[in-house]
Amino acid sequence: MTQDRIDDVWGERTPHARGTEWPTRVDLHLHDGVREEEVERWVQSACLLCSNGCGVDIAVKDGRMVGVRGRATDRVNHGRLGPKGLYGSTPWASSPDRLTRPLVREDGRLVETDWETAMGRIVAESTRLLEEKGPLSHGFYTSGQLFLEEYYVQAVVGKAGVGTPHMDGNTRLCTATAAAAFKESFGTDGQPGAYDDIEHCDAVFLYGHNMAETQTVLWARILDRTRGEDPPKVVCVDPRRTAVAEEAERTGGVHLRPRVGTNLALMNALTREVLENDWVDRDYVEAHTIGYDDLVATVAPYTPEEAERICGTPADDVRRAARIFGESEAVLSTVLQGFYQSHQATAASVAVHNLHLLRGMLGRPGAGVLQMNGQPTAQNNRETGADGDLTGFRNWDNPQHVRELAEQWNVDPMTIPHWAPPTHAMQIFSYAEAGTIGLLWISATNPAVSMPESARIRRILGGDQCFVVVQDLFLTETAELADVVLPAAGWGEKTGCFTNVDRTVHLSEKAVDPPGEARSDLDIFVAYADAMGFTDEDGEPLVKWRTPEEVFDAWREATRGRPIDYTGLSYDKLRGPSGIPWPVDEEHPDGTVRLYADGVFPTQTEVCETFGHDLVTGAAHTEEEHRALRPDGRAFLKGAPYSPPHEEPSEDFPLRYTTGRTVYHFHTRTKTGRAKRLDDAAPDAWVQLCASDAEARGVADGDWVLVESPRGSIEVRARIGPVMEGAVFAPFHYGHWDPTGLCPDAETRQANELTMTVWDPVSKQPTFKTAACQVTKVRTDERRR
Amino acid sequence: MPHLSTYVGLADHSEETLADSFRTIADGHAHVADVFHTCRMLAGWCDDHRSRLSEAVERYGEQDDVDEPERLHAAGLAEPREGEIGLLRDLQDLHVLATLVQTTWVVIAQGAQGLRDEELLEIAQHCRGETERQLSWLTTRMKTAAPQALIVAP
Numbered sequence: 001m002t003q004d005r006i007d008d009v010w011g012e013r014t015p016h017a018r019g020t021e022w023p024t025r026v027d028l029h030l031h032d033g034v035r036e037e038e039v040e041r042w043v044q045s046a047c048l049l050c051s052n053g054c055g056v057d058i059a060v061k062d063g064r065m066v067g068v069r070g071r072a073t074d075r076v077n078h079g080r081l082g083p084k085g086l087y088g089s090t091p092w093a094s095s096p097d098r099l100t101r102p103l104v105r106e107d108g109r110l111v112e113t114d115w116e117t118a119m120g121r122i123v124a125e126s127t128r129l130l131e132e133k134g135p136l137s138h139g140f141y142t143s144g145q146l147f148l149e150e151y152y153v154q155a156v157v158g159k160a161g162v163g164t165p166h167m168d169g170n171t172r173l174c175t176a177t178a179a180a181a182f183k184e185s186f187g188t189d190g191q192p193g194a195y196d197d198i199e200h201c202d203a204v205f206l207y208g209h210n211m212a213e214t215q216t217v218l219w220a221r222i223l224d225r226t227r228g229e230d231p232p233k234v235v236c237v238d239p240r241r242t243a244v245a246e247e248a249e250r251t252g253g254v255h256l257r258p259r260v261g262t263n264l265a266l267m268n269a270l271t272r273e274v275l276e277n278d279w280v281d282r283d284y285v286e287a288h289t290i291g292y293d294d295l296v297a298t299v300a301p302y303t304p305e306e307a308e309r310i311c312g313t314p315a316d317d318v319r320r321a322a323r324i325f326g327e328s329e330a331v332l333s334t335v336l337q338g339f340y341q342s343h344q345a346t347a348a349s350v351a352v353h354n355l356h357l358l359r360g361m362l363g364r365p366g367a368g369v370l371q372m373n374g375q376p377t378a379q380n381n382r383e384t385g386a387d388g389d390l391t392g393f394r395n396w397d398n399p400q401h402v403r404e405l406a407e408q409w410n411v412d413p414m415t416i417p418h419w420a421p422p423t424h425a426m427q428i429f430s431y432a433e434a435g436t437i438g439l440l441w442i443s444a445t446n447p448a449v450s451m452p453e454s455a456r457i458r459r460i461l462g463g464d465q466c467f468v469v470v471q472d473l474f475l476t477e478t479a480e481l482a483d484v485v486l487p488a489a490g491w492g493e494k495t496g497c498f499t500n501v502d503r504t505v506h507l508s509e510k511a512v513d514p515p516g517e518a519r520s521d522l523d524i525f526v527a528y529a530d531a532m533g534f535t536d537e538d539g540e541p542l543v544k545w546r547t548p549e550e551v552f553d554a555w556r557e558a559t560r561g562r563p564i565d566y567t568g569l570s571y572d573k574l575r576g577p578s579g580i581p582w583p584v585d586e587e588h589p590d591g592t593v594r595l596y597a598d599g600v601f602p603t604q605t606e607v608c609e610t611f612g613h614d615l616v617t618g619a620a621h622t623e624e625e626h627r628a629l630r631p632d633g634r635a636f637l638k639g640a641p642y643s644p645p646h647e648e649p650s651e652d653f654p655l656r657y658t659t660g661r662t663v664y665h666f667h668t669r670t671k672t673g674r675a676k677r678l679d680d681a682a683p684d685a686w687v688q689l690c691a692s693d694a695e696a697r698g699v700a701d702g703d704w705v706l707v708e709s710p711r712g713s714i715e716v717r718a719r720i721g722p723v724m725e726g727a728v729f730a731p732f733h734y735g736h737w738d739p740t741g742l743c744p745d746a747e748t749r750q751a752n753e754l755t756m757t758v759w760d761p762v763s764k765q766p767t768f769k770t771a772a773c774q775v776t777k778v779r780t781d782e783r784r785r
Numbered sequence: 786m787p788h789l790s791t792y793v794g795l796a797d798h799s800e801e802t803l804a805d806s807f808r809t810i811a812d813g814h815a816h817v818a819d820v821f822h823t824c825r826m827l828a829g830w831c832d833d834h835r836s837r838l839s840e841a842v843e844r845y846g847e848q849d850d851v852d853e854p855e856r857l858h859a860a861g862l863a864e865p866r867e868g869e870i871g872l873l874r875d876l877q878d879l880h881v882l883a884t885l886v887q888t889t890w891v892v893i894a895q896g897a898q899g900l901r902d903e904e905l906l907e908i909a910q911h912c913r914g915e916t917e918r919q920l921s922w923l924t925t926r927m928k929t930a931a932p933q934a935l936i937v938a939p
Binding site: 137 | 928
């Protein structure tokens with residue numbers, strides 16, 4: 001089948017009516033010159049290149065991955081794949097610049113070595129630090145790209161082996177707010193809704209979520225509804241006029257354009273309108289929520305006119321959007337980085353839950369919330385506790401939960417750090433900056449490009465105060481700064497599970513061998529644990545598992561009785577036609593499509609994952625305070641007043657800088673940059689500004705501009721486009737690595753040179769979307785001269 | 786009501802001292818992003834408390850010269866300390882100051898109850914609630930900072 005998903009991103013439409021099943025359409029892509037009949041094996045997996053988690057089969061020929069095909073039977077994608085999945089899934093694997101041997105730093109340079117030498121250096125440094133300073137000298141910064149089994153082992157090694165609270169992931173940069181918002185509203189992490197809600201809703205609200213570019217297959221699913229019979233209305237909240245915004249206008253919905261950093265004021269106004277017009281399900285609120293009166297008082301000042309004053313969004317648009325929410329019978333809300341990476345992130349995301357709770361719109365077909373992830377494995381990071389959470393959605397502040405884990409791992413509960421909230425990524429890097437973290441282990445992520453104020457991060461990683469270990473597929477911008485680099489196996493080169501946004505668990509089978517001496521992340525963590533001699537209370541090895549399936553079986557036990565219950569799943573079961581959404585247990589042997597259908601939430605003091613936080617300050621509530629509220633299975637309605645963003649425009653920096661992902665690249669382009677078709681489609685960075693801001697600066701489309709903030713600058717091409725006046729948009733995650741060596745802006749294009757070191761008080765997610773900047777023209781587009 | 790006015794004066798002055806101290810600590814630890822931004826925000830809450838109280842100050846007056854005022858006044862934090870352990874100690878000092886403010890509002894609320902002054906009661910209760918949130922944040926932040934500062938920091 002020939003197809004061009006570069007120009008035709010979402011593929012041909014398969015429209016259908018409300019309440020009918022999404023038709024199947026199988027997408028396929030094979031490397032140039034490979035014919036379908038030449039494929040030797042198809043190996044079951046799921047796509048890793050956005051959070052949608054589409055079911056795929058990997059094509060194998062001559063021991064290499066040569067393409068992918070969507071799985072027609074999978075509940076997530078019904079056979080479809082997007083441009084990243086099609087073109088970016090496999091080419092990286094056979095790229096000639098794969099890491100195939102470990103590297104160690106000698107006289108300032110990284111040189112090839114063997115595993116024994118590389119692991120020996122790590123173990124020596126680790127042992128020395130543990131003896132001299134103890135576990136707090138170690139930090140682990142992990143990915144959203146490992147498999148469930150690898151995260152689980154990493155969590156065990158970090159929490160019960162080393163015993164450090166300094167564990168976090170790249171997930172902190174993308175999904176931490178989703179998790180935090182769930183915990184604040186519903187007691188634990190866990191997505192209430194399902195992708196199937198698209199087939200049943202009569203309105204879709206996308207909050208800070210450019211789904212058309214970030215989750216193209218899910219957007220195709222929405223387009224197939226909006227182009228079919230009885231379509232839903234789309235409401236879009238975004239400072240840019242995206243394809244989502246256009247669809248909002250086409251379907252009779254609304255495009256709300258809040259000024260960057262003002263989401264919460266807009267949400268408060270929407271909430272107030274729903275209350276004022278009494279679009280409230282009184283019985284549901286009475287029976288299943290607490291906090292109503294406080295919420296009413298909090299949002300009272302936010303009239304539509306006040307929202308217009310703060311956000312720049314016309315008051316009538318706010319009224320229209322609220323009416324759509326209030327008068328629809330089944331609303332699906334989706335949220336992403338426009339909220340998560342912006343000011344007052346958790347409060348704004350919780351406000352989405354508030355709207356659904358007020359209308360009783362959870363747990364039934366079409367009435368759902370999807371707080372998105374950035375990648376399908378990030379959810380596993382949260383579940384297993386390789387990031388800042390406690391394994392199995394347990395509460396670090398609940399001694400019984402800690403005891404359960406200690407029993408599971410057969411260690412002293414005091415080994416497991418639980419005296420304070422786990423250390424978040426930005427704090428980990430600050431400790432590494434100060435040298436109080438002396439060993440920082442980074443797996444499969446590229447903070448030198450992805451973190452805010454990236455020049456500072458490169459200084460920290462490149463300094464002598466902290467020993468840096470990086471395991472990855474390539475010599476990334478981060479790996480270049482490491483003391484030891486470990487070559488890792490990637491997707492298709494190892495076996496493991498991962499879980500997407502709507503809790504669907506997929507098994508991804510090993511299709512080919514990794515190149516050279518590269519090893520799976522699981523093998524690397526196990527090797528470290530063994531070499532360090534980490535043992536349990538009986539003197540047995542702490543990590544007793546050697547294969548992914550053994551780890552999975554141990555993980556199932558760690559989830560028993562928790563809201564996230566995997567006990568009914570097995571590798572055999574996952575080899576079936578489709579992924580399966582958790583919880584899967586005796587009661588739900590085939591999985592659970594929607595949570596909270598009964599309106600009962602895991603908020604009991606003994607069950608919940610957190611006792612909650614002050615949404616404004618981030619102060620943690622105590623167990624006594626939580627108990628006194630007697631939530632007893634009711635959800636929390638929680639509000640917060642709006643406050644201005646941390647950095648407002650000034651005379652020197654009069655524009656608002658915001659960043660985001662675009663359709664042809666994923667993360668720091670480690671994989672997508674090595675896929676020729678994706679790289680050709682988006683080879684370099686750019687900034688978008690509106691026509692009036694461009695004109696005022698004498699900037700024409702394609703001209704080179706300097707974009708400066710108080711922290712740094714980039715020099716890239718300008719695109720004049722439909723972004724809100726006063727705002728400047730830059731695609732994030734272009735680093736200095738360039739596959740062709742031909743990009744003139746490769747050294748000056750990193751969007752995060754400009755962003756701020758500041759984070760949300762509750763989720764600790766860095767703010768990438770509010771900084772003040774100035775744009776000046778550097779030179780005219782040479783192509784026009 | 787000389788003693789109520791003494792306490793009104795105490796609330797006014799100690800909120801001012803707390804605001805100044807939050808700003809001193811914010812600037813002194815400006816590289817610790819969350820401390821910098823949160824302390825400045827919490828200083829703003831103190832300013833707001835003082836402006837809410839101003840109406841009561843007009844009605845009851847402020848007295849700070851009766852009954853051994855030096856025992857009532859708390860000194861602010863003039864100088865920030867350095868490093869991770871310095872931050873911990875500074876947060877602890879802020880907590881001591883905020884506790885004085887919090888109990889001052891408790892006492893004023895009791896006086897307002899006795900006088901059936903609903904306006905003053907509402908002000909005192911509102912401000913006490915926010916001061917308790919300031920205390921919660923300080924406790925949370927100290928718990929977070931303590932292990933590294935106590936065990937690993939130089």
